[in-house]
Amino acid sequence: MKILKFLILALFLFSHYLEAQSGTEKNEKEFSDYTSYFQKQWPENYWLTNVYLINGSGVKQEGTFNILIDDGFIKKVISTRQKIESSEKVFDYAGHTVIPGIVRVHNHMRLPQGALLYSSPKLYLAGGVTTIQTCGTGNPDEELAISQYIERGEQPGPRIINSSPYFLVLMARRTLFVLLLKMLLDRKSGNGQKKV
Template identity: 30%
Template sequence: MPQPTILTNVSLFDGTGDELAEGVTVVVADGLIQEVHTDGAGTSTVGDRIDGGGATVLPGLIDAHVHIGAVDVYFETQADRYSPSLMAFKMAHRLRHVLDLGYTTVRDCGGTDWGFKQAVEQRMIPGPRIVISNRMLSQTGGHGDMRSRAQTEEPCRGGHYGMVFSIADGVSEVRRAVREQVRMGADFVKVMASGGAASPTDKLDRPQYSEEELRIIVEEAEMAGVPVAAHALPSIAITRAVRAGARTIEHGNFLDDEAAALMAAHDTFLVPTVATYVMASRHPERYDYPPEITEKVDSAAAAALHSLEVAARHGVRMGSGSDLLGEEIAWLNHELELKADVLGAAATLRSATSVNAELIGRDDLGVVAPGRRADLLIVNGDPLTDISVLGAPGAVRLVMKDGETHRNTL
C-alpha cells in the first residue's frame, strides 16, 4: 500500500475563507485528505514528505462551463474538417492541458460524451474528472442551429462528441431529447434558452423555447434526478428559465436587478463566463467572425462584468466558468483575473472551488479539509493578494487529483 503524502511548510487557502493560514501541514492517503494541521505543529504520520517552501496550497480548481469538444474557435464547421479519431485525440490533449493548469474537475456544457468521462476515470488518459451534459438542446433557428439563412436542409442531429446539438421543437420533441441525453449518461441537461453570440441567425437579446417547453425539459430532467443548466443572456430569458426550475443560468451577461432578485429567491446559481467574450472582443483577428457575429460578441463583452456587480448586489450565488474555445483554453486563469477585478480574489477563488463543488453536487470536492477528495494545488505566491499568480509561467508547482500527483516541480 502506498505511503501517505505529507505536504509541509505551506500556506493554505481552504476554499471557504478570506485569508491564508501559514505553516500548514496536509496529510493525504487513500485518495483523501486525512489531516490538516494549521497550528504549525506538523504531524507524526510517516510518509513521503514534500516541502512546499512556503508556497500556497489550495483545492483543485473547478471550471463549471467548458466545451472540451470546441477544439478550435470555428466549432460550427469543425465536424467537416476533423475525422472522429482526430477529434478524440484533440479532445484528449485539451483535457490534459486543463489538468496541467490546475483544474481537477470540469463541467462540460455540451459535446463531451460518456466515453471521455470513462477514459479519464479508468486512467486511460490524464485529465480532470468530467461532469457531462452530452448534446445541447436547441430550438430550430436557436443558438444550436448553425445553418446560415441560405441553407434549407434539415439541421444535423447526429454525432456523439465535439460541438454537437440536439435540435428539438415542441413538448414531445424536447421530452424525447432530454430522455435521450439521460440515456447516454448525462449528469445534467443543457438547454439554449436565449440567443448566443456565435449562432448565425438568432438575436442575442431574445429568449428561446416557450416556458411550457422549458418546464417540460426541467420536469423530465428532475424525474431522472439531474439538474438543468440554461444558456441565457438577456433578463427575459433568465426569468423564464428560473421560473421553469433551471438550477443554473449560464453566462447571464445582461442580468438586471429584477432577474437577479428572482434568481436569489429561487436559489439559482449564476455561472458567469467573462473571458470568452472579452478575449474574443479584444482579439477579433483570432476569430475572423463576420460583422454580425462580431457585433454580438462586442455587446456581450461590454455587459459581462456589470452582470457580476448586479448578481453580487442581490446575493446571487456565483460559480465560475470560462467557455473558452480552441487554443484560448490557455486563458482559463484569465477568467479568474477578470472576475477578481469585480468580486475580489477570495470570492473568485471560492466560486472556482467550494461554490462550484456545491453547484455540481460534489460535497467531497472544493475544500481542503479531512475527509475530502485529495484534489490539491501548490502554487508560488499568494493568490489572495494577486490572483494572477495562478496563470504565471511555472507558478503551478504541484497538481494532485484523487491523491495522485499529476505533476510536481517542487
C-alpha cells in the same frame, strides 16, 4: 411547452445517470505508460509540509501548514507548529502554495474549429482543475469516451461529469434553414425584392 420541460428534465436526469455509471466506486487504477508519464505516483496517504494554503474562503491564511492527503483527498490541515505523529510519508514543499482542486461547471472539449479532446484535459489539469462538467456537445460519444479513458487511467485529465448532447441547436439549425429557404423563395418570386 410541457413536452419541452419534460425533455429538459429527462436529459438532466440522464446526465446524472451517466455520471453515476462512470465509475464513482473506489478502485485501484493501473495507469497506462502514457498517463504515467504525466503523473507522479504518490503513496495512498502522505503529508505535504511547510506549505502555504489557499482554502477558497477568501480569508488569508497566516503562516504555513502541514496537510494530510488520504487517497487523493485533503483529510487534515494543521499548523506547522503542531507535530506530525503518524507513519505516513512526508514531502517537504516549503515555499509552495497548495489549493484544493478547482471544479469548473461550464466547459467545452471542442471549439468550432475542431475538437481539443487530446489537449484540453491536460490543460485543465495544468491549471489546477480536477473536475469539470461539460455544457453539452454535438458529439456526446467523444466526450463520454474521453471521460472513460481518464477514469481507466489511459489518459491524463480531470474527472469529467458529462452533460447531455445539444438539443436546442438542432431545432435552431432547422429554423434557420426554413428561414433561409423562405427568403430564397420570396426573392425568387419577387416578394422580397425592393423597388428603387
